[in-house]
Amino acid sequence: MTTKHDDVTPLDEGERDDLTVAAVTIGRRGLLRAAALGGIGLGVLGALTETVAAASQPATTTPTGPTKQWCMIIDLRLCNGCRLCTTACQTAHYLHEDQTWMNVYTMQNAAGEDYYMPRPCMMCEDPACVPVCPVGANFRTDEGLVLVDQNKCIGTRICMNACPYDARYFNWTQPVPAPRQPFKQEPEWPVPQVIGTVGKCVNCAAMLPSGQLPECVTNCPMGVLYFGDLTSDVAVNGMGATIKISTYLAENDAVVFKEEYGTHPRVYYIPGHGQDLNNNPSAS
Amino acid sequence: MTDVLDPIAERRVATPGDAGLRAVAMRPVLETPGWWWPTVVVLGAVVVLGVVAWVYQVANGLGTAGYNDGAFWAIYEANLVAFIGVSYGGAVVSAILRLTHAEWRAPLTRIAEATALVTLPIGMIFIIPHLGSPGKVWELVWPTYWNLSSPILWDFFAVSTYLLATIVFFYLPLIPDAAIALERFDLEPTSGRLRVRQSIYRVLVGRFTGTPGERRRLNGAIGLVAIMIIPMAVSVHSVLSFAFASSSRAGYMETILPVYFVVAALYSGVALVVLSVAASRRLFHLEAFITPRHFVRLGFLMIAFGAAYLYLTFTEYLIDGYSGTTGASAWVYQIVAGRYAIPFWLYFFAGGVLPLVIMAFRRLRTTTGVVVASTLVVLSLWIKRLVIVIPPATEPLVNSPLKSAGVLAGNWGTYHFTWVPISITVAATAAIPLLLLVVFRFFPILSMAEIEEIDDAHERANVGEVGA
Numbered sequence: 001m002t003t004k005h006d007d008v009t010p011l012d013e014g015e016r017d018d019l020t021v022a023a024v025t026i027g028r029r030g031l032l033r034a035a036a037l038g039g040i041g042l043g044v045l046g047a048l049t050e051t052v053a054a055a056s057q058p059a060t061t062t063p064t065g066p067t068k069q070w071c072m073i074i075d076l077r078l079c080n081g082c083r084l085c086t087t088a089c090q091t092a093h094y095l096h097e098d099q100t101w102m103n104v105y106t107m108q109n110a111a112g113e114d115y116y117m118p119r120p121c122m123m124c125e126d127p128a129c130v131p132v133c134p135v136g137a138n139f140r141t142d143e144g145l146v147l148v149d150q151n152k153c154i155g156t157r158i159c160m161n162a163c164p165y166d167a168r169y170f171n172w173t174q175p176v177p178a179p180r181q182p183f184k185q186e187p188e189w190p191v192p193q194v195i196g197t198v199g200k201c202v203n204c205a206a207m208l209p210s211g212q213l214p215e216c217v218t219n220c221p222m223g224v225l226y227f228g229d230l231t232s233d234v235a236v237n238g239m240g241a242t243i244k245i246s247t248y249l250a251e252n253d254a255v256v257f258k259e260e261y262g263t264h265p266r267v268y269y270i271p272g273h274g275q276d277l278n279n280n281p282s283a284s
Numbered sequence: 285m286t287d288v289l290d291p292i293a294e295r296r297v298a299t300p301g302d303a304g305l306r307a308v309a310m311r312p313v314l315e316t317p318g319w320w321w322p323t324v325v326v327l328g329a330v331v332v333l334g335v336v337a338w339v340y341q342v343a344n345g346l347g348t349a350g351y352n353d354g355a356f357w358a359i360y361e362a363n364l365v366a367f368i369g370v371s372y373g374g375a376v377v378s379a380i381l382r383l384t385h386a387e388w389r390a391p392l393t394r395i396a397e398a399t400a401l402v403t404l405p406i407g408m409i410f411i412i413p414h415l416g417s418p419g420k421v422w423e424l425v426w427p428t429y430w431n432l433s434s435p436i437l438w439d440f441f442a443v444s445t446y447l448l449a450t451i452v453f454f455y456l457p458l459i460p461d462a463a464i465a466l467e468r469f470d471l472e473p474t475s476g477r478l479r480v481r482q483s484i485y486r487v488l489v490g491r492f493t494g495t496p497g498e499r500r501r502l503n504g505a506i507g508l509v510a511i512m513i514i515p516m517a518v519s520v521h522s523v524l525s526f527a528f529a530s531s532s533r534a535g536y537m538e539t540i541l542p543v544y545f546v547v548a549a550l551y552s553g554v555a556l557v558v559l560s561v562a563a564s565r566r567l568f569h570l571e572a573f574i575t576p577r578h579f580v581r582l583g584f585l586m587i588a589f590g591a592a593y594l595y596l597t598f599t600e601y602l603i604d605g606y607s608g609t610t611g612a613s614a615w616v617y618q619i620v621a622g623r624y625a626i627p628f629w630l631y632f633f634a635g636g637v638l639p640l641v642i643m644a645f646r647r648l649r650t651t652t653g654v655v656v657a658s659t660l661v662v663l664s665l666w667i668k669r670l671v672i673v674i675p676p677a678t679e680p681l682v683n684s685p686l687k688s689a690g691v692l693a694g695n696w697g698t699y700h701f702t703w704v705p706i707s708i709t710v711a712a713t714a715a716i717p718l719l720l721l722v723v724f725r726f727f728p729i730l731s732m733a734e735i736e737e738i739d740d741a742h743e744r745a746n747v748g749e750v751g752a
Contacts, residue, residue, distance in 0.1 A: 098353060107684035119682060132530055134440070135423040136431035154423055155346070155416020156436050160356045161531045166681040170356060170416060172347030195345050196416030261532055 066142040070203055071266040072217075073226035073235055073248065074118055080222055081106065081116035088219035092204070093191050094178035099169050101201035102216045115272050118224065120216065121146060121167045121201035122257060122265035129159035129168065137198075139187075144230075144266055145205050147187035153197035160198060164261045168200045183207075203227070213238065230266075305573070309461075309730035310468055312568050313481065319567075320721065327718035334711020337704045338413055346416055349705045354697015357677040359705040360414040362669035365524060365545065366552065367407030367712060368443060369669075370662065373553030374400020374450065375517045376585070379510035387738050388581060391573040392561055394461075394731040397454045399560045400553075402719035404447050406712050411440070413708055435526035442516075442523040449513045455488070456506045460499070460733035462488040481726060499737075521545040528673070534604070534611030535676035544596050544672075548665055551589035555661035558582050560720060562655045568729055576651045583654040586661065587643045594636045610683075615675055623696065624675050627667045635664025674699050 081104055089095070089102045105117045127146045130138040137152035138159055148159075160168045175193035183189035189206035193199050204214035212218075213236065217225040220238045228235020228245050236242045248254075254268040341348050351358060377396035381389035412418045423429045424440050431437060462485040469482050492498055522542035529541045538544070558579065565574045605616035619628045639657040642648045678697035 103682075105682050105684070117682075128532065131431070131433040132435065133431055134434040134437035135420075135429040137429075152420075152423065152429055153417065154420040156414070157356045157416070158434070158436050158527060158530075160353075161528070161533065161536065161677070164532045164681055169353040170351070171345070172351055172353075173345040194417075196418075198416075 068143045069230040070144050071228055071230050072120060073268045075224050075270040076117060076272045077270060078222045079116040079118060079224040084219050084221060085118055085216035088215045092215040094176040096176055119165060120267060122165050122267045125264035126262060128162040128263055132158045132162045145203055147202055148198055148200060149187050150190050150194045150197045155196045164258050168198050170198050171195050305735060306732055309728040309732050310465060312724045312729050324721055327714045330714035331711045334708045337707035341704050350700040350702040355678045355699035358674050358699040360410050362673040363709055364407060364410040364414060366666045366669045367403055369549035369552050370556040371400040371404040371407060372517055372549040373557035375513050376550055376554055377557050379513050382510045390735045390738050391730055393734060394729060395561050395564050396557045398720055398723045399557055400450050401454045403716055404450055406715050408443055435530045438523045439527055442520045446516045446520045449516050453509050453513055456509060457731050457734060458488060458727060459492050459502060460494060461728050463492055463494055464732050465728060518546050521549045533676045533679055535615040540596060540600050547589055547593045547596060551593050552662055552665040554582060554586040555658035558654055558658035564729060573730060579651045579654040580649055583643050583657060587640055590639050618675055619671060624671055628671050631664045631668040634660045
């Protein structure tokens with residue numbers, strides 16, 4: 001696959017195997033069996049090593065481990081840049097206008113046409129923001145969510161320095177006041193925001209246990225955003241479409257943003273293939 | 285021969301009103317010049333205004349200091365680096381010159397060490413306005429939430445350790461001086477003010493009586509601390525640079541950064557020592573002990589670091605600009621020819637080239653010349669710290685590479701200077717002379733024991749020559 005966006009790096013062959021294998025339980029067993037039969041070349045042996053490594057991680061079928069590994073898939077081909085995801089998120093979480101848990105960037109392809117790139121928190125498997133915090137206010141849950149503890153955050157902003165995705169912002173002034181919330185004020189639902197602390201997308205973590213999708217996903221009228229679970233290999237978008245993650249990512253040449261930074265994001269982008277869907281009314 | 289030795293012997297005389305070493309060194313402690321109280325009140329008022337600005341910031345958020353998501357680090361972080369940086373002068377002049385047996389240092393050491401002693405805590409205080417939630421600063425002090433993988437926590441450890449070492453390094457050479465001062469007080473009619481100092485000196489002196497054995501052990505201890513304080517000083521600015529460098533941002537992620545920070549600190553540190561020595565010399569009439577020669581020597585020491593710093597600046601921007609990865613070349617462009625060009629070139633000429641020129645020509649290398657050069661260095665190195673801290677913090681990280689001219693034209697953030705951080709910065713600057721005035725009210729401004737020891741050594745050498 002050739003991509004024209006330098007910022008969005010395509011997964012190479014090994015990485016794509018890795019992604020698929022780590023994601024799919026049944027697929028992995030199949031791969032193991034195939035590998036045991038010995039009919040597969042070196043590339044798959046590499047994948048096998050990855051499989052063994054993946055098997056020791058929490059994302060497995062062990063009954064004691066977490067049952068969910070949240071991820072997001074963003075189909076850039078469908079985004080028309082309406083930014084309803086951003087406003088829905090800001091309304092739900094009582095954020096200032098410039099506090100973007102979900103930001104939509106206007107990008108440009110090689111043909112000079114605009115396209116749009118939604119950017120939530122990448123929920124990295126190796127987040128750059130977590131190790132740098134002097135008081136451990138950033139942490140990653142067993143279900144793969146990177147969260148901020150408002151009570152611990154002292155506001156050094158070194159996590160804003162570390163994040164390669166500009167996904168963090170700071171409460172420079174008094175936050176938007178929020179009425180009584182359906183959830184406790186905790187890292188999973190940091191509403192209202194706290195002055196002098198850092199904030200970022202939490203994938204609406206408090207809503208997930210009851211089966212609700214994040215606000216941005218629910219409110220996307222184009223069905224751009226899929227939210228899913230790598231353990232069960234299923235993701236859905238706000239239009240009700242359901243996909244099998246492993247197949248969808250492989251078939252659509254999924255990429256992750258700034259792969260070279262080694263953060264292993266759990267947000268996968270389906271690049272726009274030259275933006276031939278003509279979803280931008282201003283481009284002819 | 286006796287004619288040469290006479291002035292030295294004269295200095296020992298410790299009667300009130302004479303111009304000997306002990307009298308000159310003790311004068312700021314014993315007498316209150318007319319300008320002292322007005323100066324302290326004015327400087328104190330400036331400091332109070334800074335505290336008021338900080339209270340306003342705490343109530344209304346860091347946004348009042350001009351910060352925003354497009355510029356998450358700016359003036360406070362630069363001040364943290366700059367003020368801790370100028371404290372390096374104390375370590376250099378005192379420790380390095382002591383270890384290299386540069387005897388001309390002797391009249392400067394107390395002033396240099398006192399400058400380090402007051403600038404380091406002032407620099408550390410910038411941690412407080414830097415934090416978004418200063419009420420939770422105890423989390424850095426108390427280990428409950430410590431995250432040992434964070435460079436900021438290690439900054440805190442390194443600076444705290446260095447502060448402790450600086451206090452010890454100020455204290456040890458003070459012991460024999462306090463003993464001398466106690467003797468001196470016996471000649472004075474005891475007043476309440478002096479009795480306070482007397483009891484402070486008694487505590488400082490402890491059981492030190494000045495026997496040769498004690499002197500030897502004390503000098504051994506000072507030498508040991510002098511050796512220890514140098515790697516500590518290096519570690520402080522190195523670790524401080526890690527807080528910036530431990531990221532993937534162009535301009536922060538530089539292997540050169542620790543060296544760059546340390547050399548900048550030494551450079552500006554020596555410059556500040558020049559300024560505080562010059563001011564003390566004028567205000568406390570130390571001309572008999574601190575000569576124009578001292579300034580020229582300090583000036584040479586300063587520009588040695590200055591030349592090294594220019595070289596590092598050159599290599600940093602050349603390599604990053606030349607290798608041309610998208611982020612790095614955009615950053616270099618913004619500094620050299622873009623939105624940060626004016627402050628950068630201001631540093632380059634005022635803080636890089638001009639001091640070299642001043643020190644290069646015999647006619648310019650006067651006391652005034654060195655003081656002018658040092659002033660330029662201190663101010664422009666502060667500007668240079670802003671140029672180090674602000675550009676990468678305003679870098680847009682999500683950019684369409686194809687969007688007209690790429691990141692060069694990208695949506696860079698902007699830091700807006702407001703009255704709040706400016707007041708706090710001015711207050712911190714005023715706190716340096718304020719605290720120095722207070723320190724010299726309590727402790728002899730010259731290291732009497734050190735000067736006498738070196739004089740004694742010369743005397744012995746001279747006597748030896750005569751005898752031979």
